[in-house]
Amino acid sequence: MVGAGLAGALLATLLARRGWQVDVYEKRGDPRIQGFQGGRSINLALAERGLHALRLAGGDDEVMAQAVMMRGRMVHFLDGRTDLQRYGRDDSEVIWSVHRGELNVILLDIAQQAGARLHFHRGLASVDFDRRSVAFEDDRDGSLHESAFESLVGADGAGSALRSAMNAVSELGERTDFLGHSYKELEIPPTSDGGFSIEPNALHIWPRGRYMCIALPNDERTFTVTLFLPNEGDPAAGVPGFDTVRNGEQARALFERDFADALPLIPRLEHDFEHNPKGLLATLYLDRWHLDDRAVLLGDAAHAMVPFHGQGMNCAFEDCVALAEHLDSGADRAAAFAAFQAQRLPDSRAIQAMALENYLEMRDRVDNDDYLLQRALELRLAQRHPDRFMPRYAMVTFHRMPYSVAFERGNRQRELLVELTRDHASIDTLDWDAVDAAVRERLSPLPADA
Incomplete structure (x- = not known):
């Protein structure tokens, strides 16, 4: 398995518990030793699909002990009013904010306990599909480590190295649609007495038509704030973009104008804006996810999506459950991989479309x-x-x-x-x-x- 992130660690657990021999290779170091260094949003929205997978892996209790409930969208209007729009009927229908790094650590522990072998500082360097041999590079000294394989699973994200290796052997029909918008992450710290600065049990949204700001709670009483802007603004229409908001001073001016109630909550606005990387938003489509019985892709490696429905992780976890079940069916691996793709590809296309639609709803329709x-x-x-x-x-x-x-x-x-x-x-x-x-x-x- 290539990638020891959330999907890789979860699938390793599900397969190891079924008796499969699983080796997981991760290009980064072990986050349980050196801390989480994912470089991506630290907040994720956990919903029923993801919870179901965690229950099967035996990790739901530990994860939920650190999750923060979100009852609905707290809409912040330009005039300062707020309105909570519930996600469901009552508190039985909520989503949960979870910390990506903490969740990854829990899933790695569970995978190791299940019998999966974890190898860190091992980035995929090359694959010889004919010989069924794979080489990994140690990022610390450049040394190469070869290993034989029966099948490879790509759980290595939107920039999947395994997908590139597969594509070089057989065209997968890969295409990427960039949204034309990007994002920056900021932070709302706890209050002086250690509490939440704003309502903790909600996903906060500042919708402003063609752009928006959101904030998700963390269990350490902070909020991760994400500012979404077009890459190119429209000054004539008063729409900012990352081409016009380029530094901390310009970011503060934007917040003074459009997110005034959020501004006092983000004391390190200028610093965060200038030091946090700008994230791209894109949708990845593939026509094929597998190479006979030799390799298969899942999660973001197969169908990366924009984050506006909060389903990326949940969809990837559902992939893991589906693949494990197809491998359980008694069919050979090539047939299992093909059946997995046939089941999940239409569903991935559907949630990718709904995620794009939800961006329009969040930024322009909720008010x-x-x-x-x-x-x-x-x-x-x-x-x-x-x-x-x-x-x-x-x-x-x-x-x-x-x-x-x-x-x-x-x-x-x-x-x-x-x-x-x-x-x-x-x-x-x-x-x-x-x-x-x-x-x-x-x-x-x-x-x-x-």
Whole structure:
């Protein structure tokens, strides 16, 4: 296995417990010794799909002990008002903010306890697929270490070295769509008495149309703040971009204008802006994820997505469960890898599309009157027709319905919501007999397991 990040460590556990001989190679050092050095966002949103995988691996209790509940989106309006928009019906339908580094450490411990062998400072250097031999380079001294393999699993992220090696042997149909927006991470520290500076049980959003700021809580009482801007602004429309906001002084001016209530909470704004790297946002598509029985990709290595639905990790964990189950089926590895791809590729395309859509919703619609009206009707229909209507966010986040099914049903439901609320300012003026009839006519019953 190439990559000892979240997906690699989880899959190593699931396979080792099934009796597979698993060796995991990671280009970085052991984070349990030298600390987490991932270079990526320290916050992740854990939902039911990810929790299910953690339960199977036996890591859910330890992870949840460090997670912070998020009940919904706390929308911060330009005039200073705030509004909590719940994700679900009540506290039984929430998501959890988890620390990437802490989660990685827990999963590495579990993988090692399950019998997986972990090798650090081993970056993939080359693969001879004909000889089934792989070489890894020690980043400390440049030495090479060769190993034989039966099958390789690529869990080494969006910049996957294994994917590049596979692509050199057989075209995978790789293409990357860049969003045209990037991000910078900042931090809200604890209060002087060690508490949270703002409401801890929410994902905070400052939507500003074509750009936005968000903040997720950490268990050490900090918030990770992420500023999303276009790469190129539109000064005539008052839209900033990273081409116009280039240093700490310009970042402070932007916050004074557009995120005034957040500014006092970020004392190191200038420092963080100038010293934290700018992150790119892109979607990776592949037509093929495997090379017969010799190699297979999963997680970001196969289908990296933008982070706006909070499903990247959850989707990768679901990949791990699916691959382990296909390997359990008794089929040979080539057939198992092919079946895994056939199952998961349509679902990955669906959540990639929903993640892109959610960016538009978060930055531009959560404070929109039409959106709020449709959201109110959505919640009412879920109460009136629980066998036929479920908000798409709930299908994706609180259940394990295939992403592709949630995507298709969600699109049909959205069309219905738009039609039913057209020319209405409140759901109180709706003809409920006509509404109920439309739901029964247009929406088939939900799958039994939902």
